[in-house]
Amino acid sequence: MNGAGPAGYAKFPGMEQEAWGELLARAQSGDERAYRRFLGEVxxxxxxxxxxxxxxxxxxxxxxxxxxxxxxxxxxxxxxxRPIKPWLTAIARRRAIDWRRRGTGAARHEVPMPEFAAETLADPDSNRDLDRNAARETVREMVARLPAGQRRALEMLKLGEMSLAEASAASGQSTTALKVATHRALAALRKMWNNQTP
Amino acid sequence: MNRDTEKLIDALSGNLRPVRPLDPPMARAGRFLAFAAVCLGAIVLLYGVKPLFLARLDEPAFLVPWLASILTGIAATIAVFHLAVPGAPRFVFWLPVPPLAVWLATLGAGCLEELLAHGAAHLETSWHCVQVIVQTSVPLGLVLGWMLRRAAPLAPVATGALAALAVAAFASATLETFHSLQTATMLLLWHVTSVGAMAAIGAAAGKRTLRLPV
Structure with missing residues (x-):
């Protein structure tokens, strides 16, 4: 792994960038080990x-x-x-722009919590059992709000405990599509959970 | 590394399916240009070249904007196939600008000259031009869109606009061979406006259809 520190402001010698291009080219031919190394390094x-x-x-x-x-x-x-760095940079920038657009949209509906807000909040432990039941219901509602494809993948792989191959056979989707859908579903749930107001 | 990122990498790299890399953008642009040349050549043969068109090829005021419209189409096609994959050099986006500027400037100069000499008396409607440009551009544009189906344009609006500009510029140049409008003013009014409208439609279509797969 090349990244140093949380923001990854590390130096990336030219040799490694050339190697990334070769690794991805091998991944295009189906070389899993090369792809894993590539994804681990970038x-x-x-x-x-x-x-x-x-x-x-x-x-x-x-x-x-x-x-x-x-x-x-x-x-x-x-x-x-072709050099791989401009290809990677363009995709990362695009995703950063998309994130910022989504963030700007969300910010319009959010209000910053004042510093003294803790005085007005109840003791978090006082309703522990009640909260647990409420959380279960909240998660159920959040799962219901997921796009159909993500919800199905999540239900089959995580809730139904089906194997990837079984889920793939049942849904007709590729295993990669199912993995991506599950990852996105979990990320969306995490985001919804973090954004929910008490 | 973050555990979620590690899990994601495991998920993505497991059961990896081989993929066929896209051909280089210039090769794909060349293929589309060859296809367009055959289609447009067939249309010209079908309608027959007007003698007036051949006669006016001696006049730079006619020849230069006509050639510039073709070059605009070629440059826009090359730009589209480069923009359709991530990491295209920035200058590619501006490739069609010089021929487009020459096209607009030469027609604009001719238009001004005509208006000063004759006023607006010679202006008339020519909806046929709009119809032919749309009828030629749309099928060509659909083929171009089909060729971009595996692409991943990160600037879908610009890519869509340039794709429509390319096919509409070709349609306009083709139309001139068998439906020569007499004046630069009429060309500017009917051909260039139609091409502009097609580019706007292409921008809207690009925004809706040229999306990243995830």
Whole structure:
């Protein structure tokens, strides 16, 4: 892993960038080991690109993950003879812009919590059992709000405990599509959970 | 590394399916240009070249904007196929601008000259031009869109607008061979306006259809 520190402001020697191009070219032919190495090495570089776009530090990892999902889906658009850095940079910047647009939209409906808000909040432990039941209901509602494809993937793989192969056979979707849908579903649930107001 | 990112990498790299990389943008642009040349050539042969068109090829005021419209189409096609994959150099976006500027400037100069000499008396409607440009552009544009189906344009609006500009510029140049409008003013009014409208439609279509897969 090349990234140093949370924002990954590391130096990336030219040799490694050339190697990334070769690794991705091999991944295009189906070489899993090369692809795993490629995906393991690029996040540091992606973090640096995303950080430079002004995405706040606590959101960088989300954008990097979205970038990884996108570059996986469009890995056939990388032309092996060309430098890989501009290809990676363009995708990461695009995802950072998308994140910022979504963030601007959300910010319009959110109100910052005042510093003295803690005085008005109840003791979090006082309603523990009640909260647990409420949380179960909340999660159920959140799952229901997911797009149909993501919900189905989540239900089959996480709630139904089906194997990838079983879920793929049942839904007719590829295993990669199911993995991506599940990851996105979990990310969406996490975001909904974090954004919910008590 | 973040545990979620590690899990994601495991998920993405497991059961990896081989993919066929896209051909280089210039090769794909060349293929579309060859296809367009055959289709437009067939249309010209079908309608027959007007003698007036051949006679006016000696006049720079006619020849230059006509050639510039073709070059605009070629440059826009090259730009589209480069913009359709991530990481295209920035200058590619501006490729069609010089021929487009020459096209508009030469027609604009001719238009001004005609208006000063004759006023607006010679202006008339020519909806046929709009009809032919739309009828030629749309099928060509659909083929171009089909060729972009595996692409991943990160600027869908610009890519859509340039794609429509390319096919509409070709349609306009083709139309001139068998439906020569007499004046630069009429060309500017009917051909260039139609091309502009097609580019606007292309921008809207690009926004809706040229999306990243995830």
């Amino acid at each position: 996040p540091g570089f992606l973090r640096a690109v995303v950080a430079r776009t002004g995405v706040p530090i606590d959101a960088i990892e989300d954008v990097v993950q979205e970038t990884l999902i996108t570059l996986h889906a469009i890995r056939h658009t990388y032309e092996p003879a």
